[in-house]
Amino acid sequence: xxxxxxxxxxxxxxxxxxxxxxxxxxxxxxxxxxxxxxxxxxxxxxxxxxxxxxxxxxxxxxxxxxxxxxxxxxxxxxxxxxxxxxxxxxxxxxxxxxxxxxxxxxxx
Amino acid sequence: xxxxxxxxxxxxxxxxxxxxxxxxxxxxxxxxxxxxxxxxxxxxxxxxxxxxxxxxxxxxxxxxxxxxxxxxxxxxxxxxxxxxxxxxxxxxxxxxxxxxxxxxxxxxxxxxxxxxxxxxxxxxxxxxxxxxxxxxxxxxxxxxxxxxxxxxxxxxxxxxxxxxxxxxxxxxxxxxxxxxxxxxxxxxxxxxxxxxxxxxxxxxxxxxxxxxxxxxxxxxxxxxxxxxxxxxxxxxxxxxxxxxxxxxxxxxxxxxxxxxxxxxxxxxxxxxxxxxxxxxxxxxxxxxxxxxxxxxxxxxxxxxxxxxxxxxxxxxxxxxxxxxxxxxxxxxxxxxxxxxxxxxxxxxxxxxxxx
Numbered sequence: 001x002x003x004x005x006x007x008x009x010x011x012x013x014x015x016x017x018x019x020x021x022x023x024x025x026x027x028x029x030x031x032x033x034x035x036x037x038x039x040x041x042x043x044x045x046x047x048x049x050x051x052x053x054x055x056x057x058x059x060x061x062x063x064x065x066x067x068x069x070x071x072x073x074x075x076x077x078x079x080x081x082x083x084x085x086x087x088x089x090x091x092x093x094x095x096x097x098x099x100x101x102x103x104x105x106x107x108x
Numbered sequence: 109x110x111x112x113x114x115x116x117x118x119x120x121x122x123x124x125x126x127x128x129x130x131x132x133x134x135x136x137x138x139x140x141x142x143x144x145x146x147x148x149x150x151x152x153x154x155x156x157x158x159x160x161x162x163x164x165x166x167x168x169x170x171x172x173x174x175x176x177x178x179x180x181x182x183x184x185x186x187x188x189x190x191x192x193x194x195x196x197x198x199x200x201x202x203x204x205x206x207x208x209x210x211x212x213x214x215x216x217x218x219x220x221x222x223x224x225x226x227x228x229x230x231x232x233x234x235x236x237x238x239x240x241x242x243x244x245x246x247x248x249x250x251x252x253x254x255x256x257x258x259x260x261x262x263x264x265x266x267x268x269x270x271x272x273x274x275x276x277x278x279x280x281x282x283x284x285x286x287x288x289x290x291x292x293x294x295x296x297x298x299x300x301x302x303x304x305x306x307x308x309x310x311x312x313x314x315x316x317x318x319x320x321x322x323x324x325x326x327x328x329x330x331x332x333x334x335x336x337x338x339x340x341x342x343x344x345x346x347x348x349x350x351x352x353x354x355x356x357x358x359x360x361x362x363x364x365x366x367x368x369x370x371x372x373x374x375x376x377x378x379x380x381x382x383x384x385x386x387x388x389x390x391x392x393x394x395x396x397x398x399x400x401x402x403x404x405x406x407x408x409x410x411x412x413x414x415x416x417x418x419x420x421x422x423x424x425x426x427x428x429x430x431x432x433x434x435x436x437x438x439x440x441x442x443x444x445x446x447x448x449x450x451x452x453x454x455x456x457x458x459x460x461x462x463x
Contacts, residue, residue: 008351008386009344 019067023105027064030101036091037061043085043095049078057085057095064102076103121302125259126203126249130161131196135208136169138370138402144419145373146207148408149253156267156411157260162199167192172210176334186232187239189218194236194244202248205256209369212252213290216298219246250298252291254368254403258300258308261315269412272318274363275435280319281363284398285309286353286376288369289329303327309366309403316410325356330372331379350379354391357398364399364430366406376400381424384461395462397425409436416442426463 027034041058049055055078063071076099085095132150139146153159171188174180196204206212222229236242257264272281287306292299301307306327310320331349336342353376357365367373380397384390392398400423401409408418415436420427421443431438446452457463 004343004382004386005340006343006347008383009348011348011352 014066014068016067020069021067023069023072023102024065024067026105027098027101031094031098033091033093034061034098037093038091040090042088042090043093046084046088048082048084049080053078055079057099060102061095061098069106072102073106076106079103120297121300121305121307123251123255123298123300124249125251125255126205128159129201130159130203130205130256131199131201131247132161132163132253133167133170133192133204133206133208133211134163135206135211135370136173137374138207141374142370142402142405142419142422144417144422145402145404148413148418149207149257149404151413152264152404152407152411153256157263161205162201164195164199166195170206170208170211170214172208172214173334173338175214176210177338178335183231183235185214186218186221186228187235189215190232190236190244191240191242193246194240194242196247197243197245202245203251204247204249205251205253207253207370209252209288209290210371212250213294215247215250216295219250220295222246252299252308252368254291254308255300257403257407258311261312264312264407264411265315268316268410270410270434270436272313272316272406272410272434274433276433280317281430281433282321282360283310283313283318284321284323284357284360284362284365285313285326286330286365286367286369286372287327288367288372291368309368312403312406313366316406321357321360321362323357323360323362325353328353328356330367330369330375332371332375337375346375347379347382350375351383354380354383354398358391361393362398363433364401364427366401366403368403370402373400373402377424381458381461385459388460390461392425392429395460396429397461399423399425399427399430401427401430409434412436414438416445424463425461 039058039062043057044050047055047057055075060072060075079099081096081099083096089095134146150161150163153161168188170192171180171185175185204215206215272283273279274281285306287309292303296302299308313320329349330353331346333346336346365376367376377400380391390397405418405420409415415427415431415438444452444454
């Protein structure tokens with residue numbers, strides 16, 4: 001039971017000095033095409049998982065690049081690795097491999 | 109820019125503060141949580157500096173907390189403030205000095221409103237007459253009590269018994285200041301240093317031998333914000349603001365925090381306990397917190413007042429380590445005794461925060 005009736009709100013500021021950028025660096029090395037993303041959201045629009053849940057690939061790659069890894073942990077497992085996003089990406093980003101790279105990092 | 113130019117610009121950040129004869133407006137929060145602080149101010153002004161201060165028992169709350177919480181209408185607060193001015197006029201005073209930053213902001217805001225919209229002043233005069241049969245003159249000078257102490261900082265320095273220095277190392281104490289938002293953020297020209305270059309507290313610190321630390325979140329709000337605290341669901345946001353400040357000042361290893369706002373002193377002091385109980389985090393060395401002083405308490409310590417006489421035992425964060433650093437002699441046994449020497453009981457110890 002929370003004795004206080006409230007808890008300390010998390011800051012919503014994106015603190016680049018404190019955020020862990022390791023995942024972003026690994027992703028850039030393992031999946032160089034991830035750097036080409038323009039955030040159009042085509043991947044999210046065609047995503048089967050995103051059709052039924054709040055799973056959002058565009059948002060996840062942005063969070064990973066910002067070093068905000070907390071939300072990734074709760075969302076990534078929803079991806080079924082079907083690869084439809086790969087087919088629609090106008091920049092040719094290897095989105096499935098990007099997800100796979102993030103999953104490996106989170107699980108390690 | 110040459111020095112003359114800088115000095116000229118700095119003049120724009122100063123304000124007129126009356127020399128003597130002050131009508132004192134007490135603070136709801138300060139007199140409740142740190143009553144010794146207001147007593148110390150009155151004693152310093154009256155007995156150390158020889159000034160005339162009128163502490164009027166008829167004076168009431170300015171209703172600022174209710175106003176900023178949307179439960180007191182603007183007509184009501186204007187009439188209450190008009191009554192304060194009427195009491196000041198009846199007592200034969202022209203300079204009003206509120207102890208509270210909220211009241212200072214309220215008085216400033218209302219005087220400014222009346223200047224811009226004279227019809228509101230007329231309306232308020234009418235309300236006051238109907239309600240109390242009183243009339244008033246507007247104050248010639250409005251200054252916060254921290255402005256008054258700032259004005260006499262050198263006179264206080266001339267009488268000081270202790271310096272803001274660590275007697276063990278001889279180094280100046282590292283002091284972080286926190287200025288109440290309603291002091292100069294609403295009307296920057298009404299505060300010393302404006303909103304950008306807060307100097308009212310650092311001026312005192314420097315004059316009394318300490319070192320003022322300009323930490324990154326110095327100008328950030330303490331999080332009181334009235335509704336932010338008064339509505340329980342919002343308190344998480346309130347405490348998050350103080351936490352942001354503590355995290356910002358902690359790397360500089362400050363010896364204490366000094367504030368000029370009653371609400372800020374209370375929150376910066378008591379939230380340290382709350383954060384320690386919620387997260388186990390403390391911000392001072394060895395499990396202690398960072399002591400929080402009001403500027404009156406800081407002035408009183410420098411002038412050699414007894415720490416328990418000015419009510420430092422009312423603070424949540426222990427000030428004992430600071431007193432030892434400053435070399436102030438005090439009786440630890442007298443900490444929880446009243447003026448008649450009777451035991452007033454010890455507060456329960458926090459789980460993590462050392463006291």
